Amino acid sequence: MQKHGKCFLQVAIDAVEAGVKIPEADPKVTSVGYGGAPDRDGRVTLDACIMDEHASCGAVACLENILHPISVARLVMEKTPHVFLAGEGALSFALENEFKKTNLLTPEAEANWKKWIKEKKYIPKVDYNTHDTIGMLALDADGNLSGACTTSGWAYKMHGRIGDSPIIGAGLFVDNEVGGATSTGLGEEVIRVCGSHAVVELMRQGYHPAEACKAVVERMLKKSPRKRDEITAGFLALNKKGEYGAYAIKKGYQIAIHSNSEPGVLKDIDFLKL
Numbered sequence: 001m002q003k004h005g006k007c008f009l010q011v012a013i014d015a016v017e018a019g020v021k022i023p024e025a026d027p028k029v030t031s032v033g034y035g036g037a038p039d040r041d042g043r044v045t046l047d048a049c050i051m052d053e054h055a056s057c058g059a060v061a062c063l064e065n066i067l068h069p070i071s072v073a074r075l076v077m078e079k080t081p082h083v084f085l086a087g088e089g090a091l092s093f094a095l096e097n098e099f100k101k102t103n104l105l106t107p108e109a110e111a112n113w114k115k116w117i118k119e120k121k122y123i124p125k126v127d128y129n130t131h132d133t134i135g136m137l138a139l140d141a142d143g144n145l146s147g148a149c150t151t152s153g154w155a156y157k158m159h160g161r162i163g164d165s166p167i168i169g170a171g172l173f174v175d176n177e178v179g180g181a182t183s184t185g186l187g188e189e190v191i192r193v194c195g196s197h198a199v200v201e202l203m204r205q206g207y208h209p210a211e212a213c214k215a216v217v218e219r220m221l222k223k224s225p226r227k228r229d230e231i232t233a234g235f236l237a238l239n240k241k242g243e244y245g246a247y248a249i250k251k252g253y254q255i256a257i258h259s260n261s262e263p264g265v266l267k268d269i270d271f272l273k274l
């Protein structure tokens, strides 16, 4: 898009879609899109959602053989009267709209899955090293916010399991008057507290994005029947002023920032200490 004689992505929704398409297509990223870990049946099933400044949103879940679930989610938002399509219906919709079928199971992911089956005997045990999701938030030159979230979900999950990532309010929420938030980690726990929506509502009450993320991590722990060391999750938030923050239960998550004052900066996310 042209603005002030320069060519750049002006619209936040275009930025978040283009941004998350990169890890979706990257076989080295083992928790998103192509190269993502399959379910316990060896099927790569993808979940994604997108939300713009008008509170328009779209989502797909349990979508197989499509390289860019985020773009299908955007089409659900733009071309259907619905918000959420799942499984076969989501696949048919994608194919009707000229997406092509692609095998998303890389030889590496298949080899790891076969090893997993042998060791774990097909029982989907909780393994907290197998969680990560890409969530992206953007504030554009006109001050509008959008967000996107995409994942292959909990590695070796039961077939048909859907996590927080494609659920508006859990994996992603944007309110253009306030800010946006997105999550990573154990979706079962994020859903329980409607995590991303909760972060945005705390920002509406005046919390800084980092404080809002921390408060929801603490709420999640309080509400969970799981032991603390059995949960991994984190949130990222951006407010209307361009302030951002993130917080996780465990060490190891990172955020990438790109702004005029911080071009291309990678930061470790602060986490809950003992």
Ligand code: ASP
Pocket: 130, 131, 132, 133, 151, 152, 153, 154, 162, 163, 164, 165, 183, 184, 185, 186, 187, 188
């Ligand atoms: N949040 C995603 C899910 O629960 C994936 C993850 O980050 O583990 O499906």
